[in-house]
Amino acid sequence: MRMRVLRTGPMTVLKDAGRPGHAYQGVAPSGAVDRGAYARANALVGNPPGTAVLECTLGGLRVSFDEPAVLALTGTDAVLTVDGTPAGAEEVVQVAAGATVAVTMPRRGLRSYLAVRGGIDVPPVLGSRSTDQLAGVGPARPAPGDVLPIGDLPLVESGTPAVPDRQGPLEVDLGPRDDWFTASAIGTFLSAEYAILPASNAVGLRLDGPALTRSRTEELPSEGVVRGAVQVPPDGRPIIFQADHPVTGGYPVIAVLTPSSADRAAQLRPGARIRFTRAPG
Known part of the structure; x- marks a missing residue:
C-alpha cells in the first residue's frame, strides 16, 4: 500500500x-x-x-x-x-x-x-x-x-491507553541544578505564571514570566539534557526542552518535567499560560 x-x-x-x-x-x-x-x-x-x-x-x-x-x-x-x-x-x-x-x-x-x-x-x-x-x-x-x-506489520491486539487529564500545573522534579538558584527563585518558579512565547517549536518552549535569579554566577560546563528539562539561560526566563532538543546544554537545569507533563507541554500553543508544581513523592 x-x-x-x-x-x-x-x-x-x-x-x-x-x-x-x-x-x-x-x-x-x-x-x-x-x-x-x-x-x-x-x-x-x-x-x-x-x-x-x-x-x-x-x-x-x-x-x-x-x-x-x-x-x-x-x-x-x-x-x-x-x-x-x-x-x-x-x-x-x-x-x-x-x-x-x-x-x-x-x-x-x-x-x-x-x-x-x-x-x-x-x-x-x-x-x-x-x-x-x-x-x-x-x-x-x-x-x-x-x-x-505503508508496511505490512502484523496486527497487535492491545489495550488503548486512556486519554490523560491535561488540566492543572505541569509537574516537575527539581534538579539537577536547582542549587544554582536562590530559594526565592525556586519559590517563584513553583508559584508564578508563565506564557508560551511564539519563538517555540519541537526543540523547546520559550517562556515569558518572572526571571529566576541564580545563586551561582560561574559558567556551567555543557552537560547532557533530556526531554522536559527546564533550562534557564542568562536572562532568567526558562526554556522547556521538547523532543528535538540538543544533546547538551550549557545553562543550569532547574527542573525536569515528568513524562506525562512533557506530553502536555507538547500541545501548548503560543500565548498559553502555565504554572509548575512539584511532582508527588
Missing part, C-alpha cells in the same frame, strides 16, 4: 519512538513530541509500539491511499474527515482506496498523530524514522506529491 501526500499544512513530519543511544555521536533521541498521543494512535490501529506515524501541527494535512486503509487520529480535537465526512474523536476509521483523508485545524492542542495500520515504511536513519528538526537527521519532511510506502 502507498500513501500519497496531497497537502501538509503548516508542519507535518514523520515520528516514531525515536533513536536513543546515539548521544555520543551528537544525535538526540528525537521521536514524537507528545509520546502518549503517539502511542494511542498506534494502539488504536493495532500497530506495534514504535511504528512510524505522521505528526501534524495545526492540521491542514490531506492524504489518500491506493488501497483500503485503517487509520486513527489522536493528540488534539482536530477532526479526521474522509471525503468530507467527519469521524469521531480517536475513532478507528476504515478508508476506501482513493478517498481523500483530511485533518482539520484543532481548536485546542497543537500536534495531531495520524497512524495507519501497517506503519509508514520509509527507510530508517540510525534505527529511527523520526525527523529531527534541530539536527536535520531522519526522513525529509513530506511534501505535496510525495508517495510514502
Whole structure:
C-alpha cells in the first residue's frame, strides 16, 4: 500500500519512538513530541509500539491511499474527515482506496498523530524514522506529491491507553541544578505564571514570566539534557526542552518535567499560560 501526500499544512513530519543511544555521536533521541498521543494512535490501529506515524501541527494535512486503509487520529480535537465526512474523536476509521483523508485545524492542542495500520515504511536513519528538526537527521519532511510506502506489520491486539487529564500545573522534579538558584527563585518558579512565547517549536518552549535569579554566577560546563528539562539561560526566563532538543546544554537545569507533563507541554500553543508544581513523592 502507498500513501500519497496531497497537502501538509503548516508542519507535518514523520515520528516514531525515536533513536536513543546515539548521544555520543551528537544525535538526540528525537521521536514524537507528545509520546502518549503517539502511542494511542498506534494502539488504536493495532500497530506495534514504535511504528512510524505522521505528526501534524495545526492540521491542514490531506492524504489518500491506493488501497483500503485503517487509520486513527489522536493528540488534539482536530477532526479526521474522509471525503468530507467527519469521524469521531480517536475513532478507528476504515478508508476506501482513493478517498481523500483530511485533518482539520484543532481548536485546542497543537500536534495531531495520524497512524495507519501497517506503519509508514520509509527507510530508517540510525534505527529511527523520526525527523529531527534541530539536527536535520531522519526522513525529509513530506511534501505535496510525495508517495510514502505503508508496511505490512502484523496486527497487535492491545489495550488503548486512556486519554490523560491535561488540566492543572505541569509537574516537575527539581534538579539537577536547582542549587544554582536562590530559594526565592525556586519559590517563584513553583508559584508564578508563565506564557508560551511564539519563538517555540519541537526543540523547546520559550517562556515569558518572572526571571529566576541564580545563586551561582560561574559558567556551567555543557552537560547532557533530556526531554522536559527546564533550562534557564542568562536572562532568567526558562526554556522547556521538547523532543528535538540538543544533546547538551550549557545553562543550569532547574527542573525536569515528568513524562506525562512533557506530553502536555507538547500541545501548548503560543500565548498559553502555565504554572509548575512539584511532582508527588
